Amino acid sequence: MKTNFATTALILASALIAGTSAFAGVTREQVTAELASAARNGDIMASGESGLKLNELYPNRYPAKQVQSGVTREQVKAELAEAARTGDFMASGEIGIECKELHPNMHPAM
DSSP: OHHHHHHHHHHHHHHHHHHHHTTTTOOHHHHHHHHHHHHHHTOSBOSSSSOOBHHHHOGGGSOOOOOOOSSOHHHHHHHHHHHHHHTOSBOSSSOOOBHHHHOGGGSOOO
C-alpha cells in the first residue's frame, strides 16, 4: 500500500514540476494578455461536445482572420496572362467548359 502511495505521489510531483517548467519565462502579464486576445478573437474552446472554438461556432460574432497569400501581385498577373494565352479558364455562362475547349482555333494546342 505504501509503495502505491509513494509511486502515485512521485508521479504527481514530477508532473507538477514538468508542468510548471513549461511556463518558465512567461510572466503573468503575458498570460493575461494572451487570454484577453484569445477571448477577443474567439480562439477559446466552446463549451459542450462540439470540439469547436467560439469563432468557428459563431463566426458572425468575431472578426474574420486575415489570410496572407504567398503569391505576389506580379505572379498573379503572369498566371492570368498565361491562362488567357492558353485558354485555361472557364468560359462565360453556365456551360462548364474551358475556353480552349469552346474555341480550339483561338488557343494553341499543348
